[in-house]
Amino acid sequence: MADSQVTPESERSREQILQTLSDLAQGFQDIADRCLLVLHLEVRVHCFHYLIPLAKQGNYAIVANVESMDYDPLVVKLNKDISAVEEAMGATLQQHKFHYIFEGLGHLISCILINGAQYFKRISESGIKKMCRNIFYYEMLYNTADELLSLVVDQGVRYTELDYINALSLLQRSQTGVGDMGTQNVRLQRLKEIICEQAAIKQATKDKKITTV
Numbered sequence: 001m002a003d004s005q006v007t008p009e010s011e012r013s014r015e016q017i018l019q020t021l022s023d024l025a026q027g028f029q030d031i032a033d034r035c036l037l038v039l040h041l042e043v044r045v046h047c048f049h050y051l052i053p054l055a056k057q058g059n060y061a062i063v064a065n066v067e068s069m070d071y072d073p074l075v076v077k078l079n080k081d082i083s084a085v086e087e088a089m090g091a092t093l094q095q096h097k098f099h100y101i102f103e104g105l106g107h108l109i110s111c112i113l114i115n116g117a118q119y120f121k122r123i124s125e126s127g128i129k130k131m132c133r134n135i136f137y138y139e140m141l142y143n144t145a146d147e148l149l150s151l152v153v154d155q156g157v158r159y160t161e162l163d164y165i166n167a168l169s170l171l172q173r174s175q176t177g178v179g180d181m182g183t184q185n186v187r188l189q190r191l192k193e194i195i196c197e198q199a200a201i202k203q204a205t206k207d208k209k210i211t212t213v
Contacts, residue, residue: 040101043085047109050078055116060127075134078109083166090173098173106138137163145171145187149194157198164191 054074082105089098113135117123123131137159140148145168152164165188172184 036097036100039089043082043101043105044108046081046085047078047105047112050074050081051109051112051116055113056119058120060120060123060131072130072134075137079166083170086170086173106140106142109138110135133158137167140164140167143171145184149187149190152191152194152198157195161191161195164195 051074054072058072058074086102089101093101113131117131120127140151143151148164148167148171168184168187168191172179172187
């Protein structure tokens with residue numbers, strides 16, 4: 001019976017072990033919080049890395065043609081870069097931590113592009129359209145997935161189907177309460193239908209103009 005009694009020494013040892021474990025847990029939590037903050041900042045550093053040179057070196061005094069109205073190469077590289085980070089983080093982080101890393105990113109990108117106008121030597125009408133195209137893509141991410149589909153219906157198709165698919169996929173992974181993959185597949189199917197409907201409307205309008213000439 002005496003062996004089962006708790007002595008003051010054993011009680012102090014138990015408290016020390018618990019305190020050590022508590023300190024270790026808090027230490028690991030502090031490291032995790034700092035890592036999350038670093039990831040939050042890292043994604044934003046990537047935005048500045050790609051978009052500041054775009055503003056300083058980009059040509060916006062352009063004459064309209066097919067190539068000039070494409071996305072800037074640095075915007076394409078940034079999209080791929082963010083998508084790669086997003087894919088890696090989406091597979092390892094909890095939803096609220098993932099959201100913390102990427103929230104507000106679209107607004108930051110728009111601000112960088114707009115503030116970069118101070119570096120433009122000249123800008124043409126086509127250059128303005130090109131810049132708006134760069135900005136509008138990221139502004140799509142302010143919407144929910146369903147709002148984005150409604151936006152395509154209301155404003156027409158401004159981007160490629162792949163651009164919309166990438167935006168819908170990012171919103172699906174970034175926002176809460178947007179449904180499972182079954183719901184997402186329904187949205188992607190609806191996107192295809194909207195794009196086909198818009199293309200049919202555009203062709204019909206074009207044909208009508210030809211017949212009335």
